[in-house]
Amino acid sequence: MDEIHNSDNTLRSRVDGYGFDRSDDQHAEAIDKFMASYLSILARRASRWNNLLSSGERISKNRKLKRFCRKGIPNEHRKTMWMLLSGAEEKRKANPRTYRLLLDSQKDERVVETIALDLHRTFPENIFFSSEDGLQRPLRNVLVAASLYNPDKGYSQGLNFIAGLLLLIVKDEENVFWLMDSLMNNILPDFYSPGMEAVRAEQELLGEIIRWKDRELHDHIQEVGVQWCLVGTKWFMCLFADVLPTENKERLMACNNFQEMVAEIQEVIKNPKSLNCHKLMKHCFKKLGSFPTTRIEKMRQECLMRVGEQ
Numbered sequence: 001m002d003e004i005h006n007s008d009n010t011l012r013s014r015v016d017g018y019g020f021d022r023s024d025d026q027h028a029e030a031i032d033k034f035m036a037s038y039l040s041i042l043a044r045r046a047s048r049w050n051n052l053l054s055s056g057e058r059i060s061k062n063r064k065l066k067r068f069c070r071k072g073i074p075n076e077h078r079k080t081m082w083m084l085l086s087g088a089e090e091k092r093k094a095n096p097r098t099y100r101l102l103l104d105s106q107k108d109e110r111v112v113e114t115i116a117l118d119l120h121r122t123f124p125e126n127i128f129f130s131s132e133d134g135l136q137r138p139l140r141n142v143l144v145a146a147s148l149y150n151p152d153k154g155y156s157q158g159l160n161f162i163a164g165l166l167l168l169i170v171k172d173e174e175n176v177f178w179l180m181d182s183l184m185n186n187i188l189p190d191f192y193s194p195g196m197e198a199v200r201a202e203q204e205l206l207g208e209i210i211r212w213k214d215r216e217l218h219d220h221i222q223e224v225g226v227q228w229c230l231v232g233t234k235w236f237m238c239l240f241a242d243v244l245p246t247e248n249k250e251r252l253m254a255c256n257n258f259q260e261m262v263a264e265i266q267e268v269i270k271n272p273k274s275l276n277c278h279k280l281m282k283h284c285f286k287k288l289g290s291f292p293t294t295r296i297e298k299m300r301q302e303c304l305m306r307v308g309e310q
Contacts, residue, residue, distance in 0.1 A: 018168050019128040046074040053077065059084060079170045087186055088178035099174045102145040111155050115143045118160045129164065138173040139164055146180045153184055153192045158237030165241045191236070197307050202236050203228040204303035205296075213288055 014023045016031075049068065052059075059065065059081075073081050083089035119129075119136045128134045142163045147155040162183070166176040184191070190198035207228040211218040221231075 015127055019126045020123070021125045021127065042072075042074065045072055046076070049074050049077050053080075061085070075169070079172070079175065082170070082179060083175060086179055086182040088175065088182045091181060092175065092178045098149070099145055099177050102148050103141055105148060107144060107148070111147050112140075112144060115140055115147070115155055115160070118143075118157060122160045122164045126164075126168070128168065135164070135167050138167055138176075142167070142173050142177045142180060145177050146184065149177075149181060150184055150192075154194070156192050156196075156237075158234075158239075159184075159192065161238040161241040197304065199233065199236050200229070201300065201303040201307045203232040204306060205300050206232045208299050208303065209291075209296075 015021055022031075052068065069081075069085075083092070119140055122136075122139060123129045129136055129139070139160065143155055143159060146159070146163075147153075159180070163176055163180055166179055167173065170176050170179065188198070191202075207218065210221070
């Protein structure tokens, strides 16, 4: 049976639009309520994107495009825009046979075995990843090809969730391969290197940004004894693909230890307000103030130096 009854005796699908089983999701009704009110926003954004892309003008990275991206790229344009803006489309056109040649080449069996173990751990609640006939085979192909194409990086856990999400949205394994290559070599070039120095530095940077934006919260977390790596490792390795929403400062400030803090975060995510992606993004970019790139990069380099000295 593909539908279940809500508390008000209406019907909703057991799976969402991306294939995630939500029959036991305590947030499902809140999500449905939010989406009912969010449809008009989605339609308005889609109309503006359609006008932008049908204008015939060359797509360039400018403030207007940044603003459009922050407000959300409609599903129907995500594949095109992600490929274009990441540089993946240019790579694909310059190397039309590379992906297939990688799939036909000699594999490192140890890497293949490691990837095989992670296939069953990748979104097990998603119907499209439940068998080889679904997205498990394309996921394995993408991850194996990416490890062969980047022998200095190989394969690391976390990449499976990123590639999995890309497959759900882009629905084309060769395009996902080039998106992954752009991610690993251009967007986050040191994140997936064996020493993971960049990931460690990014967690230090998280602490510095919280110190800058909310000194009281920073000092409280330090007093509780929480290391930034406990907070941020999975966020950054998976690029938020398999983690909880952000915490609420006021609730966290009432915690006396790490266990209480975790319990409070788990309570926070039950709040329907945390499900409203539109308001959350507006809050991030307006209420928290600006995050100048030059300042962030300077802080990042300082964090990298500290990590290198450890």
